[in-house]
Amino acid sequence: MQKSSRRQEEEVQVHSDLKYSHRLSLYDRPPTEDITLEEFETCAIDRLYVLSEIESCYARNRPFDELKKITKSQCEKHVPLDHNSAITKARDDQRRKDITGHFVLRLAFCRSEELRRRFVKAETTLFRIRYLDASERERRDFCKSGDFDWTQVDESEKSMYAPQLKAAVPDADAKEQYFKVKWTSVPDLVEKRRVFLKDGWAYVPSREQSSIVFQEFQTRLEKALQMTAKALPRMDEDTRLEPILANLSQGFIAGMGSEWGTSENTGEGIRAEMVDELAHKHFPMCMRNLHDNLKRDHHLKHFGRLQYGLFLKVLGLSIEEALAFWRRSFSGYTDDQFNKQYKYNIRHSYGLEGRRANYPAKSCQQILMNDQPGASDSHGCPYRHFSPNNLQTALLSMYSPQGLTEADLPEIMNMVRAEAYHVACTRVYEITHATQNVRKGDGIGSGETITHPNQYARASMALEHAAADGVKVEADGDIVMS
Template structure:
């Protein structure tokens, strides 16, 4: 026996002994082994890193080749899956962790329709990337291990429709084995005219069979998530898992790398804090609110790529198609990338006070002018008590509001909330200057933060972290 042949026999024998013999999985069998709480959480977090990066790629409209490369790098780092030929690696352990992470995230992302949609899209993309990376033998073994419910076209069909089949399958050898499925299982191939249709059947070239597999993966996962959502209430008694699943579904475990960043809303004037908090609470802002807040973020330093991610994550109640059709153009327009391609400035305090007066259901405008006095006082304490503002400060602030000195009220709040950074009454935002622009307030606040931490910055940079705005 030749050396190469012996090596192949050893590889096949070793592979056949694996508990998880296939690198690809439809995740139709949950892990049955005992799993520690630590492993439960770790496997899920590692997988969530990969899925979050996939979501980020979609939000940035990266081409698929680039998304595939990024996903491969993230998989190598967090959820490696070696090929069947890697007989020196612990492939069973790798695949066990992969499957465990998937099923834990099912529990976390099954609870709402929006979470299920996000999870299915990211997981289907991950499966697609892995499928395309698989060797021919790995794909064949995977196909044979599952029932994809396709049948081979018989000789009568091939003879009767030889010309039509030849148009989609030019290679004669390939035409000898053509699977047929109901056309509803391959709508993407039907749309692109890559299959032959007859009597509700689609005859699929072998090079396009991956579409059947991808569709099957997505359909099964959607059904499994709905079943998981129905079964989840039975787990309520286990108080160990509930906080883990809640954190996973919110992506709050992926805030690494931001220790040097500062949550931007801490530096926002009240008008922008109000918009930010309304956006987080309702996952939506009406037109003038989006315009006021969006231009503020743009001038503060949020690049268009991060802006699209931020608004997409914030508008979580919308599908990708709805977001693209209703909001994406206007966001790009405000950055001068559509329409007149003008460089629109952020709105000044005077413009916010005088133009586009808010109605009862709007969030834009100036809180010092447009809130009722009772609501304004409650909002001030809610937003700024953690930064040193107390009830004892309210009479002075409300006096300036009643005299319609809204700029002075905003400036006084700035002085109070920055008192720990040696800002005194009358200092304003510097040299006694009052607030006349929301960006002026935010930039002055950030400059004080940098000075107090002995850092220097020539400009403010911003990025999106888990749907929040971070100043760097």
Template sequence: MYNTRDRKKFVGKQDPDGAQIHSKFQYAHRLNFYDRPPLYDVTIEEFETCALDRLRVLAEIESSFARNRPWDELKTVTLAQCQKYVPLNNNTAITVDVDSQRRNDQLGHFVLRLAFCRSEELRRRFLKAETTLFRVRYDSDDRKERDGFLGSRSFDWIEVGDEEKNTYAKELQALEIKKPGEEYVREERYYKVRWTRVPDLVAKRKVLLRGGWAYVPSREQSSIIFQEFEANLARALEHTAKALPRMDEDTRLVPILNNLSQGFLAGVPSGWSSAPASGDEITAEMVDGIAKKHFPMCMRNLHESLMRDRHLKHFGRLQYGLFLKVLGLSIEEAVMFWRKAFSGLTDDKFNKEYKYNIRHSYGLEGKRANYPAKSCQQILLTDKPGPSDCHGCPYRHFAPENLQTSLLASYSSHGLTSTDLPEIMKTVKEGHYHVACTRVFEITHASKGVKKGEGVGGGESVTHPNQYTTRSRELEKSQEDAAMVVE
């Protein structure tokens, strides 16, 4: 157990039909400024799970910025991710535990605040993603509940009276957005705040400035709220950073926080187990054909190096072997595949030096652990490749010239052209390697109906090599099934 301070339990109730319903609204509003820390016991598993779920949403928000998604598209993608990982229902929902949802949302935020307060760069990225998430939720919230949230807080704005509105009627009229022939409406509400609180509106000339005050129309009221959220969170992150050294000796939490702080680099993988689903098995003979049509750049590079050199060094075998295992290659087929690939070795040398490691990765030797395939984050951050190694992420570890040459050589037959490279290389230069991989996926699967911005489905970015390959195979199968129906 990790004791955040006082112990409080949240127990959902049930209606007469047995359906789970929310408790007594300990968290009164769906929107949250997160200015009250969680004060209850949580397990280490819950501590990490809630943070990972929230990080998946924030990582996709950052990917959306890297891909220059328009606001409407970003909002759609973010809401889909929220519904999947961090759902927050309105108070009217009676078949879900609303308090439990809001509790997990709050816990995830505060855990990530611990993880991302460590440096100026991490604070900046976290602040931008969290503010965007708040904006998305604010725009999608029920109007009545949103007004209730606003009424529960003091935003230090002053509503402008009729006398003051009449004094500045001409200037305020210039701010109005009117349809042709429509007259100035004096009933429009305005709020006074210090102009330093709405710099974005000042820059866009959407407010009236007088004596250091900004007169904000009610339609722009949300700008005050977003700025307040961002300013509060920025201060909280700085305070958290000062208090964080007290946790350095906690060996339970520090490794988790270190791992979470890397989440923006390649997203957070989910749904990829250490064993293939039933019926998805492949044979050794199928690997080469699948590689040429469905593999991401990292696995394609490993496969082509193996076929060319008839050998891979240790970390290359580990990365590729676990990927093939999760893809559906059974232990028997794996031994056949690697034996054929290492054709320059005698049977005795292969059995002594390589067969044991293959069986070990399947959990059949040693401590018999069922090892999962490496995610994009693990490939990017661990076991950095040397000059003669083939493992790693090409988008990060290849020289720009070599990466462009390899992309064209590998994917030109799938629709990738030299005109696509500047966009891909721009994201690589900015350090958004999984975004570059996602864009390659979209380009090479455009003929199968994948549009720009769609990613591997629902706007989601690539976060795992097996995710890339599985989705690619699914698209091909769907296309084949459609063709059979027509036929």
């Protein structure tokens, strides 16, 4: 008797007419019922906690698995969302809160291009984590509910393109099902050449279906935000909501540390003529390489100038000194050529021309992943973009005066082979600063790895300052007066 009643209850739960039938949502319908002002705000703030945490994970270059773990725990705390199979009464309420929070934040973050971009990135990540977390069945149901624009590839077409499909997806077996979508809905798969392309159609294997879903989520959200932005002026009359929304968008901005964004106030500025000495003593390999190239060729190509120039800016080179430095370095050019072709760019990077944005220096992540060096470029990360032989030669010639020996190379090359470029760079830092009592595993203090070239240079300069001031830097990074 008891058993049967429990079963009945389960049945009821599965087929019950929940208002929100799916745990995952593309957020295509806004909530229509009345809500209190207080709920309006709390739903949004709770969701904001989760999104800010996702953003800061990105800023710290955390690997996706770690990001997933952190986000899940944040979600449980602030926006719990139980699986379809879970037997709780609160499911409908949870989903309502999820959807309400999302739509309130849309209002808060649709106002500027920058906010929209960040909001889309964080929301898409949250969706991705939830989707990956969902069961096979939940995903299937969800995919059926949204009207995704895909058609299944039939057997005859599959056999017609069998060799191409096999080459595009080498680890697929003959039973693999394929979906045909416009290539523009799976740009990430196209970019990595993981799909076969024909006449603008991408043949996506079923296990990559999630890619289509994520892309669809992102495009729909982008479009919706633009619509919201257009409609927003009509809402400004509502004086109750305006302050709440303004507060929310500020919270999002403040939640993010803009580390290494602008010049560090290290006290004394750096002058153009000091750069050469600093480069030899304190710069990470990427910057050292650019510096050496610049000295040898009296020229750097665009992305090289950008990477090195922004680094120097954040290091503390003022615009006047920067112009002096670059003018002197480009010695083969006449004043006229220099002023016409390069001066604007340098001033631009200091936020003095064009849109006047104060550009931050590039992080390791950006250097490694964006703007891949072309055939005659010298920017990028040497640990990643040099061939192994050239890397070893360069390491020895740059850092042997600071104590790097041939015996250290195998260890560094192993890290490079494991694609742990940060770690290799950090290890080189440790080796070259061994005389200042930096030991293996210390990193740039407290075992921290390098994630930004300016971090490397600053740590190195701080060590030297400390030594000069008669201060001893302990291995754990604390500064102790001697």
